Amino acid sequence: GAGVSQTPSNKVTEKGKYVELRCDPISGHTALYWYRQSLGQGPEFLIYFQGTGAADDSGLPNDRFFAVRPEGSVSTLKIQRTERGDSAVYLCASSLGPGSYEQYFGPGTRLTVT
Amino acid sequence: GNSVTQMEGPVTLSEEAFLTINCTYTATGYPSLFWYVQYPGEGLQLLLKATKADDKGSNKGFEATYRKETTSFHLEKGSVQVSDSAVYFCALMISNFGNEKLTFGTGTRLTIIP
Numbered sequence: 001g002a003g004v005s006q007t008p009s010n011k012v013t014e015k016g017k018y019v020e021l022r023c024d025p026i027s028g029h030t031a032l033y034w035y036r037q038s039l040g041q042g043p044e045f046l047i048y049f050q051g052t053g054a055a056d057d058s059g060l061p062n063d064r065f066f067a068v069r070p071e072g073s074v075s076t077l078k079i080q081r082t083e084r085g086d087s088a089v090y091l092c093a094s095s096l097g098p099g100s101y102e103q104y105f106g107p108g109t110r111l112t113v114t
Numbered sequence: 115g116n117s118v119t120q121m122e123g124p125v126t127l128s129e130e131a132f133l134t135i136n137c138t139y140t141a142t143g144y145p146s147l148f149w150y151v152q153y154p155g156e157g158l159q160l161l162l163k164a165t166k167a168d169d170k171g172s173n174k175g176f177e178a179t180y181r182k183e184t185t186s187f188h189l190e191k192g193s194v195q196v197s198d199s200a201v202y203f204c205a206l207m208i209s210n211f212g213n214e215k216l217t218f219g220t221g222t223r224l225t226i227i228p
Contacts, residue, residue, distance in 0.1 A: 001201075003157075004157075012127040017168070030141065031212075031214070032214075033215060035216075040220065040221075041221070042118075042203050042218030042219050042221050043158070043216070043218050044218070045215040045216065046212050047215070048116055048215055050213075051206075055211070055212065055213055056210075056213045056215065059215070065223055091158065093158075095214065097212070098209065098214065099209075100214075101146060101163060101207070101214065102160050102163070103160070103214070103216065104159075104196035105150075105157045106157065107156070107157045108156055110155065114160050
C-alpha cells in the first residue's frame with residue numbers, strides 16, 4: 001500500500017519568504033508527527049497530532065512555525081519569514097495511534113533558505 | 115530531559131565482519147528503545163525495537179538488547195553485507211498521554227566494503 005508521502009521533495013526559497021510543506025499520512029493512521037533533521041544530526045521532534053488537534057507542539061522552535069491537520073489526515077507545516085537556519089530536511093511520520101510503537105516516515109522535504 | 119548518545123561514525127567494515135554500534139540513553143521514565151535505518155535515497159524505517167528491560171529486538175540478522183542497568187541498547191550483527199551500508203539511528207520513546215514522540219541519536223554511517 002501507499003506509504004507516507006511528502007511534497008515538495010525539495011524547496012528552495014529566499015530568506016523572509018513563507019513556505020508550506022505537505023504531508024499525506026498512511027490512510028487510517030490517526031497519529032502524525034513532524035520532525036526536523038539538520039545535516040549530520042538525528043531527527044528532532046517538532047509537533048504531534050492526534051486526529052485534528054495538535055496534542056504537543058513543544059518542539060516548534062518559535063512562533064514562525066505552525067502546523068495544521070484540519071480533517072485529521074493531511075497535514076501542512078507552515079514557516080513564516082524563513083531564515084537560513086531553517087534549512088533542513090523536514091520529516092513527517094504517521095502511526096496507528098497510541099500503543100502502536102511503529103512510526104512510518106515519509107521521504108522528507110529538503111528546505112533550503114538562501 | 116531525554117537524550118540518546120550513539121557511537122560516532124563513520125564506520126567502515128569489510129563484508130562478513132562483526133558489527134557493534136553503541137547506544138546509551140538518559141530518560142526520565144521508562145522508555146521503549148528503537149533502532150531506525152536510513153538506506154541511501156530512502157526514508158527512515160524501523161529496524162527493531164524493545165519495549166522493556168532485557169527484551170531483545172531482532173530483524174534482518176541485527177540484534178539489540180535493552181539493558182536497564184547500563185542504560186544501553188547496542189546494535190550488533192554477526193556478519194555484515196554490502197547491502198547493510200546505511201545510516202543507523204538509535205532512538206527512545208516515552209509514551210505521554212498517547213504522545214509517542216521519538217528522541218534520536220545523531221546517527222552512525224556504516225559502509226561495508228566487499
